[in-house]
Amino acid sequence: MLLLLGTNIGVRAEGYDEYELHDRIGSGNPQSGEAKSREELCQGCHGEQGNSTSAEFPRLAGQYTGYIIKQFRDFRSGARQHHVMNAVAGSISDEDLTDIAAYFASRERIRAKQKKPNDIAERLYRTGDMKRSILACSSCHGGAAQGSYAGGESFPVLAGQHKLYLREQLLKWRSKERKNSPGGVMNVVAESLRDEEIEALAEYISSM
Ligand code: HEC
Ligand code: HEC
Incomplete structure (x- = not known):
């Protein structure tokens, strides 16, 4: 099932075993998550596939689903404050959120080509x-x-x-x-x- 998932949605599974992939993506449906994230305009700010190009908007691509969901709920309850996200988070159901989070978690994050030594x-x-x-x-x-x-x-x-x-x-x-x-x-x-x-x-x- 997970391997199938992997091939269907192009998850970069290298280096992750099946269990780790599940921990990263969770139980949501990434395909519906993609559609929902477009309807809800997440990609409008967080970028195509969650790889935003503007530093104002954090990248969500490749982020743990559990972390995405927790932040979203914290924005919703006010435990984390941000005027835009507090408003966005109020209007989305938990089911939609689980799918949207699975979608972003399944995307590969664009990374720097070279590490800056420091x-x-x-x-x-x-x-x-x-x-x-x-x-x-x-x-x-x-x-x-x-x-x-x-x-x-x-x-x-x-x-x-x-x-x-x-x-x-x-x-x-x-x-x-x-x-x-x-x-x-x-x-x-x-x-x-x-x-x-x-x-x-x-x-x-x-x-x-
Ligand atoms: C109008 C722009 C905008 C839209 C639309 C938007 N976001 Fe955000 N989002 C932000 C900004 C700005 C932040 C950074 C908040 C901060 O600095 O604390 C953020 C932060 C987040 C974070 C925290 C990321 C982290 O690394 O901690 C998550 C998760 C998130 N957004 C999910 C979503 C989802 C899911 C959607 C669609 C349902 C969405 N956002 C729609 C602007 C937006
Ligand atoms: C004991 C565990 C622990 C250590 C050590 C730790 N972190 Fe964290 N960090 C966390 C957790 C858990 C979160 C998520 C918090 C939440 O749920 O909002 C986090 C969140 C963050 C975030 C916010 C990410 C985002 O997308 O908004 C940054 C940045 C960060 N840590 C940087 C660091 C740096 C830099 C260090 C070392 C100097 C560090 N952390 C050490 C546990 C740790």
Whole structure:
């Protein structure tokens, strides 16, 4: 079934086994999700297949379905604030959302051709700085920033995301303008990041 799914909708299944693919895409129907995401104009902002070209709109292509759904519900309840998405999220049913999320999750994200080396960012990404409660990003977001899935929870893919969006979110975690991560973990991680470290991390991760 999943393999069939894979061929039907052109999921890039390389490197993912069947179970991992299921964790990434979930139980929604990507084909109906594609149609619904067009009707609901998601692609108008988030780009063709979720690969937006404007940094104002985060890329959704290749993102974990569980993460997409959680964010959507957080926008709906107000746990995550954004004037546009709070309005968008109010008008879509959970069934449609499950399909739309499956569609974006099944798309391949456009990625940078070359990684931009950056010592400060690489060190923080891989080992963190425990003196300042900065946990290694890789421990949750994965060594290649492809996200991870554990215990029913998905940690978002960061690789290939727009630099400006990543920077904005890190600033929002730090100022606690965004505080919807489980147990406030991202607020703890970002609390003592310096401006230049946020800049370096955003640049480095967007090129991963
Ligand atoms: C008018 C433009 C617009 C439309 C239409 C729109 N979005 Fe968004 N969306 C945004 C913006 C802007 C953000 C970034 C919010 C922020 O900075 O916190 C966002 C963020 C998101 C996020 C969070 C991404 C992340 O990495 O955390 C998800 C998920 C999302 N949108 C899903 C959708 C879906 C699904 C649809 C269609 C039903 C949709 N959006 C329609 C503008 C839009
Ligand atoms: C203990 C686990 C953990 C660690 C360590 C961690 N993160 Fe996160 N991060 C998360 C979770 C969980 C989310 C999703 C939160 C939510 O549900 O809104 C997240 C979300 C994010 C987002 C928002 C993504 C989006 O699309 O909006 C960014 C950016 C981010 N993390 C960057 C980092 C960076 C950079 C580091 C290292 C300095 C890091 N994270 C370390 C768990 C972690």
